[in-house]
Amino acid sequence: MPRIPAATAAILLAALVGGASAQDRQVPATPAQLQLSFAPVVKRVAAAVVNVYATHVVENNNPFLADPFFRQFFGGGIPREQVERSLGSGVVVDPAGLVVTNYHVIADASEVKVALADKREFDADIVLKDQRSDLAVLRIKGAKERFPTLEFANSDELQVGDIVLAIGDPFGVGQTVTHGIVSAVARSQIGNGDYQFFIQTDAAINPGNSGGALVDINGRLAGINSEIYSRSGGSEGIGFAIPANMVRVVVASAQGGGGAVQRPWLGAKLQQVTPDIADSLGLARPSGALVASVVPDGPAAHAGLKTGDVVVSVDGTAIDDPNAFDYRFATKPLGGTAQVGLIRQGKQMVVPVALQSLPDTPRQEVAIKARSPFLGATVANLSPALADELQLDSQAEGVVITNVTDGSTAQSIGFQKGDIVVTVNDQKIDMPADLERVAGTGGRQWRVTIIRGGQQISVMFSG
Numbered sequence: 001m002p003r004i005p006a007a008t009a010a011i012l013l014a015a016l017v018g019g020a021s022a023q024d025r026q027v028p029a030t031p032a033q034l035q036l037s038f039a040p041v042v043k044r045v046a047a048a049v050v051n052v053y054a055t056h057v058v059e060n061n062n063p064f065l066a067d068p069f070f071r072q073f074f075g076g077g078i079p080r081e082q083v084e085r086s087l088g089s090g091v092v093v094d095p096a097g098l099v100v101t102n103y104h105v106i107a108d109a110s111e112v113k114v115a116l117a118d119k120r121e122f123d124a125d126i127v128l129k130d131q132r133s134d135l136a137v138l139r140i141k142g143a144k145e146r147f148p149t150l151e152f153a154n155s156d157e158l159q160v161g162d163i164v165l166a167i168g169d170p171f172g173v174g175q176t177v178t179h180g181i182v183s184a185v186a187r188s189q190i191g192n193g194d195y196q197f198f199i200q201t202d203a204a205i206n207p208g209n210s211g212g213a214l215v216d217i218n219g220r221l222a223g224i225n226s227e228i229y230s231r232s233g234g235s236e237g238i239g240f241a242i243p244a245n246m247v248r249v250v251v252a253s254a255q256g257g258g259g260a261v262q263r264p265w266l267g268a269k270l271q272q273v274t275p276d277i278a279d280s281l282g283l284a285r286p287s288g289a290l291v292a293s294v295v296p297d298g299p300a301a302h303a304g305l306k307t308g309d310v311v312v313s314v315d316g317t318a319i320d321d322p323n324a325f326d327y328r329f330a331t332k333p334l335g336g337t338a339q340v341g342l343i344r345q346g347k348q349m350v351v352p353v354a355l356q357s358l359p360d361t362p363r364q365e366v367a368i369k370a371r372s373p374f375l376g377a378t379v380a381n382l383s384p385a386l387a388d389e390l391q392l393d394s395q396a397e398g399v400v401i402t403n404v405t406d407g408s409t410a411q412s413i414g415f416q417k418g419d420i421v422v423t424v425n426d427q428k429i430d431m432p433a434d435l436e437r438v439a440g441t442g443g444r445q446w447r448v449t450i451i452r453g454g455q456q457i458s459v460m461f462s463g
Contacts, residue, residue: 105210197323266325310342312348361383374415376404386400
């Protein structure tokens with residue numbers, strides 16, 4: 001194979017590793033270019049990628065525990081609780097010891113440890129958990145040093161075909177680096193999290209990679225590896241990462257000391273523009289997000305958005321569907337305005353929408369303990385913030401179920417998180433205390449009306 005001069009090789013390597021703009025991207029022209037290595041990039045970033053070990057205690061539901069006859073043979077030797085451990089990865093994003101990982105890695109953890117690339121282990125506190133984005137931020141305990149970190153990339157600049165590296169600890173074998181390309185951007189309907197706007201890559205991602213780094217050719221954090229599509233349980237070349245611009249928002253909230261992520265709130269419910277809807281509105285193609293309802297006194301209402309408007313852009317960036325709008329709007333910084341482009345009755349216009357956080361009222365959560373169909377359910381006031389979190393109609397009346405205990409009466413009947421309880425035995429339920437009072441009255445017949453998935457359902461329970 002012909003060799004190329006060292007100087008030429010150095011120039012090529014610098015172009016590959018040093019960061020090419022969109023105009024400089026090139027397909028390898030010679031076999032020698034294919035022999036260039038990613039090692040300099042890996043060496044620079046690997047120390048900032050860590051292992052995350054999460055431990056949580058679960059109740060042992062062994063049926064023999066409930067039977068005194070069988071229990072006597074075990075002499076009390078069956079533990080009522082057992083410890084489960086999960087393995088994931090994480091990325092150090094602040095030299096003071098802040099680590100970002102997936103929410104699903106540490107969701108129910110009672111203890112979290114972080115292992116660095118140099119094999120040292122540290123206990124870690126959970127600073128912030130954000131189920132909506134499937135992200136969490138940890139802080140290394142007792143950190144007395146400055147840790148290596150990864151710089152954030154602008155994930156909106158990624159293009160299909162760009163080279164990326166995935167770094168994590170698949171199957172617990174140790175830190176592993178794989179490479180591939182960006183297969184797609186703005187993938188939706190993938191899995192965990194409300195914000196369905198993922199980077200798709202064919203870089204091998206396996207169990208244990210969750211929370212690890214997807215880095216660009218410059219060694220910057222392009223995303224947090226989160227999901228895989230697989231029939232076998234292993235990598236089949238279809239992996240998904242949460243874009244760095246969403247990660248940046250969550251990390252900033254943790255750095256600011258907030259216990260929850262503060263994001264802009266539109267104050268309107270959006271829905272997909274189907275071909276039939278596009279045809280009825282005279283649109284050239286079924287794209288954008290249809291305004292289905294507007295919350296009074298919300299940012300959308302103040303900006304003049306109306307039911308039937310079709311949102312087509314945010315700050316000049318085209319919007320193909322509600323998922324794209326949610327991502328674009330949620331990654332805007334609070335304060336100021338976003339220029340929202342829309343189509344109304346065939347006319348295009350742009351309106352400024354204030355970037356302000358959700359108003360939140362006290363949830364007044366109540367766990368129902370009285371013998372009733374709701375035994376084991378926890379309910380709360382349906383505030384705008386909670387409605388947005390659970391993707392519910394903020395104008396609905398009633399109280400919302402925020403949790404259903406496993407094995408409870410409420411679960412066996414079929415109540416779910418997000419159900420809105422409207423009436424019980426013909427009594428209107430406006431506050432959690434109303435449901436607690438009605439549930440405490442007892443009775444053998446229960447007439448219940450709930451809203452689930454936007455549909456009102458009335459049912460009768462006996463016993």
